[in-house]
Amino acid sequence: MDFRISDEQRLLRDTARRVLAEATGTSTDASWVQFRELGWTALPIDEAHDGLGGSLVDLAFLLEELGRARCQVPYLECCVMPAMLLKGLASRGVAEPDLLGVLARGEQHLGVAVEERSAAESGGDFSTRLTATPSGFRLAGEKLLVVGGAGCEALLVVAVADGETCLVCVPLDAVGVRIRGYSAVDGRELADIEFVDVPVPEAAVLARGAAVDEALVEAGAIALTLQCADLVGAMEASMEMTAEYLQQRQQFGQKLASFQALQHGMADLFIACNEARSMLYRTLSAFGQADVSLRRRAASGCKVKVAACARQVTGMAVQYHGALGMTTEYAVGHYLRRSIVAEQLFGNAHHHLAVCLADHAGVAK
Amino acid sequence: MELEFTAQEQAFEEEVQRFLADALPPSLAAKEAQGFHLHREDVAPWHQALWRQGWIAPGWPQRFGGTGWSPMERFLFERACGVANAPEVSLIALSMVGPVLCEFGSDALRERFLEPIRRGDLWFCQGFSEPEAGSDLAAVRCRTRFEGDSIVLNGHKIWTTDAHMADYMICLARTSDAGRPREGLSMILLPMDAPGVWVRPIATLDGDHHINEVFLEDVVVPRENLVGEVNSGWAQARYLLGRERTHNAYVGMLRRYLARFPGLLQRQLAAGLDGRVAEGLLRDHVQLSLDVEAHEWSVLRLLADEESSQLRAGASAVKVRGSELLLKASELEVMALGSQVIPAMTPAMTPTTAQPLPAGAGADAPGRVTQSLYWRAAAIFGGTNEIQRGIIYSTLFHR
Known part of the structure; x- marks a missing residue:
């Protein structure tokens, strides 16, 4: 076990954080151009198709940054997911008309x-x-x-x-x-x-047939995991934003941060963010397993846990901002919106808990 | 990033599991699984087995009998022990007194204590808390008076686990009133059979006897029993806290609960539990399993020293979550048993003994409420969860 990130990953993360922070307000089309120039469209794709052959961990780091920046570009859905589907087919011997190359070169989404x-x-x-x-x-x-x-x-x-x-x-x-x-x-x-x-x-x-079914399951598990990476980035950003706000806002002649109830609330937000990140790593680790059904189950479990943490953190971030948190003008509420959409997209916690429960069907029946 | 155990670590875990299968007496494992507080003589055979294997003091430096395991190997060892229902062995002696003596003790103290602790001949209790010094340890008052080659102690210790079975207490006492309160403390090894030591049991909610209060009235201890320099007790306590970052995460114990729940549920179903109720319980169980997996990976991240700036906050986070999850896990078992847990039960009760189990209680029932109540203490000792949340906030966010 080694959780230290490599120099390349640090570079990817730092670049993404800087670029995405500067890019707010950029149109989706212009962002795609930028994503291509930064090599991000090539990241999920193998070198043989003009890709960079990035790992799932690399992609998770990038998705975290997209979540943190509340990026609206459908990178996961229109680049990574189709790439994973096509890779899944290719690994099952299905030839394709180099759509992977098209994606990698950013020619199409x-x-x-x-x-x-x-x-x-x-x-x-x-x-x-x-x-x-x-x-x-x-x-x-x-x-x-x-x-x-x-x-x-x-x-x-x-x-x-x-x-x-x-x-x-x-x-x-x-x-x-x-x-x-x-x-x-x-x-x-x-x-x-x-x-x-x-x-x-x-x-x-x-x-056609089994290759498609299997590739769908495989790509679905990856998409679910990377969606959770996006949520981890979003919830950490909303936590940091909230800690900052509590330092600035004065009431009753003192900083909100001086109230123990709020300090302990912030500690709980850290615990949730920390566990969500741990769950993400545990799931990325599960992708080392050969059995697709194990990977799928791991991804489902990840969604159950991370979605719950995201709901808690982004929701309390709004609460701790008071009325300001309810406004669209202020950023913190947009993290809540993002996590609400992410929670329901690709199946919510109830759906995926049912997937996990299916393992134990033998016990209660 | 390397998100898998190495082949070497996996082989190590298998070696530990084989040893557990061979050396842990099944009757002791069954007793431990039940969850009543074990006695010194219960645990002795397991202590002996670990000692013979050379695994009794993994956390000590190798030259004093440690195993030289990496933090990850120690984790794997503890997790395997937890799952296999191995009891904890003489925790205070092995995890506190030993390491403190190795780091700070004189050669004479190491000579006198380390080997007997490893053999299991000496049991220790921890005399830190006092009526007015709980979470606020710097408020310790226990007085000392130096008289020639002796120290005379007077004070009142409380919440002292296993004082009734210990040979010695590692006592945190005040040796100076100068400077800040934390700067005047020392650790002293105090024989429990010395004149003036009075132990009074404290009955706890779980119905067991494990904690006590200890009164010290003019207890005379040789001067050489003071560990290290005078007034360095606070630094020694901090040293201990710093090296036991993840002990209170209870991953092994949580895994034990998770592993046995499906079987327990199946037995309850066979005994007539409504299938719809079982489905709800199973759902909670799966949810809990996911929580435990996340928790376990938080521990792994701490062990691998992921990011040192967050270590302190991370250690407090797993302490909080370990205690919360244990409570949940134990309450889930209680829920599965329903009204079977209502009668007060003791370890002596089985379906066939002179003190039989009440008719409504099945074989799974004894110990369930006792253990669940005990886990409330895990949210209190070692710095309450409220203290931990304060540490998390001040480490990460305070400006």
Whole structure:
């Protein structure tokens, strides 16, 4: 065990912290350019595809900084997640038209369209259909909550063909793609996307069957873990901001920081932040295991714990700021909004606790 | 970053587990698991086994009989012991007196005490707390008078664990009134059979006897029993606190609770517990397991010395969480047993003895409430959780 971060990781973290702090107000498009120049779009991708071959730990450090800066760029959802899906397919022998290279070079961003109206959290039973017709494939269905979906060049769509899960790459400007963009509670851009008999060339059907199912589970576990890294960054920033505020704000002729109730409250926020970080490390460690189901379960457990800590910390940060914390003008409340969105995205604590409980099904039945 | 145990550490853990399987008497493990306070004679065979193996004093310098283990190996050893229901051995002697003597004691004191402590021949109790000096240790009043080659002590110690079975007390006493209160303290090794030592048991909520008050009336101790320099007791106490950063994290004990809960729940189900109730309990158990995993990794981060600026806050954080999680874990067992835990029970009660268990209590019931009540003390001793939160705040945020 060695928790010291390498010089490269320190450089990544420090650069990210500085750049992201300066970048507030930058448009998403301009940010993507910057992310590409900094090598971040290449980070999740292997050298063979023009990537930098960064580790999951490297990515976690970067995601922490994105959370800390409340960055609105859908880096996790439109760069890391599609990269992980494609890597998962590649590791199962599925050839792909170098979309990994496209992602690494920052030429395009790919939304990942999984969630649906009914089967949003059940997984598997997708109603989006890919059908073979005499004139080629057609895609029909509706995907919800595609983070960054409207700002992408193309989407990786999970659909069902002949009872098999398949992954289809669909350009956003294809005939029959209808996009309804909207904002999330924390200001990030989402889209619901309808596919009305979208013609799909054979080459755009990237993979089918078990390879897709497994790659989805694998990429899902990674996304969940990195989402938790984002939350760790967000909650630590809101804790620090709160400690600072308690030093400045005077009431009853003294600093708020001089009241023991608030000091002990801050100690509890540290304990929560500390445990969330520990849980993140424990989960990153679990990715050394070969068994995908173990990694998935570890990621689910991580979400349960980290989401609870984030709720506590970002919520109390608002409380300790008093009325100021309730305003949109002040930053602290935006961390609460971010953690509320993150908690529900990719399944909330109840959902993932149920995943963990499934291990123990033998006991209570 | 290296987020896995090395092959060497994994091999070490397996070696410890094999030793535990061979050397820990099953009857002692069962008694320890039940959770009543163990007596010196209960623990003696295990102490002997560890001594023969050369593992009795892992934390001591090697030249005084330590094992030379890394902090991570010590953690793995303690965790394996906890899971295997090994009892703690003579904690005060091995974790406090030994290290203090190794660091500060004269050759004569080391000669007299270290080997008997390792063999298990000498038991110690810790005489720090007083009625007016609890969390505020600098307020210790216990008076001393130097007379020739002797020190005469007068004072009143309280909350003294195992004073009724100890051979010696490591007594924190006031040797000077000059300067700041903390600058006038010394540690003195005091024989419990000396004239003027009176031990009175204190009954605690858990129904066991483990703590006492100790009255010292003109107790005469040889001058050489004072450890190190006069008035250096505070520095010695700080030294001890600094090197035991994670003892109170109780990872082994928590793992023990987690490991046995599914079995306990299954037995309750077989005995008629409602399946819907069991589902709720299981849910709490899984939630607790996740909390314990996070807690355990906080401990690992401390052991690996992740970031020294946060060490002190991190150590206080795991102390707080260790005690909170233990309480939760023990209460979960109590909940699973329901009304079976209502009767007051003693270690002597089994279904077949002269003092039988009440009809409603199953074999899992004895000790559950006793142990759960005892864990409230973990949030109090070693600096209350409120003290720890104060340390966290002042370390990280105070300006």
